[in-house]
Amino acid sequence: MKLQCLIIDDEPIAQEIIEKYLEPFNQVQIVGKCHNAIEANQLLQDHPIDLIFLDIEMPHVNGISFAKSLEHPPKIIITTAYREYAIDGFELNVVDYLLKPISQERFLKALNRVMALPVNTIQSKPYIYLRVDMKMVQVYLDEIVYIQGLSNYVRVFCKDRTLITYQKLSYLEDVLPAELFIRSHRSYIVNISKIKSYTGQDLDVGSTSIPIGGNHKDAVLKILKSYNA
Structure with missing residues (x-):
């Protein structure tokens, strides 16, 4: 069973970097890439999502407010250039908080934290x-x-x-x-x-x-x- 993930970031280059980092992982499937929370909300209603890579500073609704609005949120890895939201992020029980520019090694660590979670809806075997x-x-x-x-x-x-x-x-x-x-x-x-x-x-x-x-x-x-x- 593949990990269904969603990338939410208003910067195309940031989306491309995450997509590139995910390429070696055949157990991960990118369901969609959204530029803002409004697009993402519609996709979440149409597809089961296990993991979101979530930017914070975006048009219309920022990432923290969007995450708080989700009644049953999937696992979230925050990707941002702003340190000051770290406390807000971890209060939301996010898996990890990645600061841009994100190195491949740091990205792997965050992804492994998701993969190693105890058995749940994400996968049958961690x-x-x-x-x-x-x-x-x-x-x-x-x-x-x-x-x-x-x-x-x-x-x-x-x-x-x-x-x-x-x-x-x-x-x-x-x-x-x-x-x-x-x-x-x-x-x-x-x-x-x-x-x-x-x-x-x-x-x-x-x-x-x-x-x-x-x-x-x-x-x-x-x-x-x-x-x-």
């Missing part, structure tokens, strides 16, 4: 995209066992494959849902559902033992004990 060997590779979250951070790249250990991506471990920590993944060490993130047993020093994920770092120990044990409560 996933993220990783840049591997010059390609964007789709990885389902329940496929990931653990992630190891190295000097300038990370290894993502999955059930049936291992992927290498040139991302920082902190990037993946920020993207992956905190209720599903836990950072146990400065070099490791673990899928909580893959933990078979644990001690105060390490986590057993089958044939691999993942260390628990001193700075992460209290948080890790608190989370794991909450599953046994």
Whole structure:
């Protein structure tokens, strides 16, 4: 099932940039591109939309007012040149707030936050995209066992494959849902559902033992004990 998205921006160049950034993602379909909220409102009535890329400063109605007017809003990523609306945006529970000019790396992070959301109307199975060997590779979250951070790249250990991506471990920590993944060490993130047993020093994920770092120990044990409560 493809993610149905809508681009709302009165600047054609801004629309083109978002469209270009979305090209590698075969799970995303652009349903429409609108120059203002009035056009967008009509399209929302005619098509199911999962995600909106929403500019703020537009003719007739600004993006914040438009988002507030939606009774059942889809997921929203704000794209704007104005920092001062950030608080208003996050009060609307937007997925992310991107400042123009938007880099491709920052755009990917925002899109991955949408893809990694827990199962809902957007998709039947949450996933993220990783840049591997010059390609964007789709990885389902329940496929990931653990992630190891190295000097300038990370290894993502999955059930049936291992992927290498040139991302920082902190990037993946920020993207992956905190209720599903836990950072146990400065070099490791673990899928909580893959933990078979644990001690105060390490986590057993089958044939691999993942260390628990001193700075992460209290948080890790608190989370794991909450599953046994």
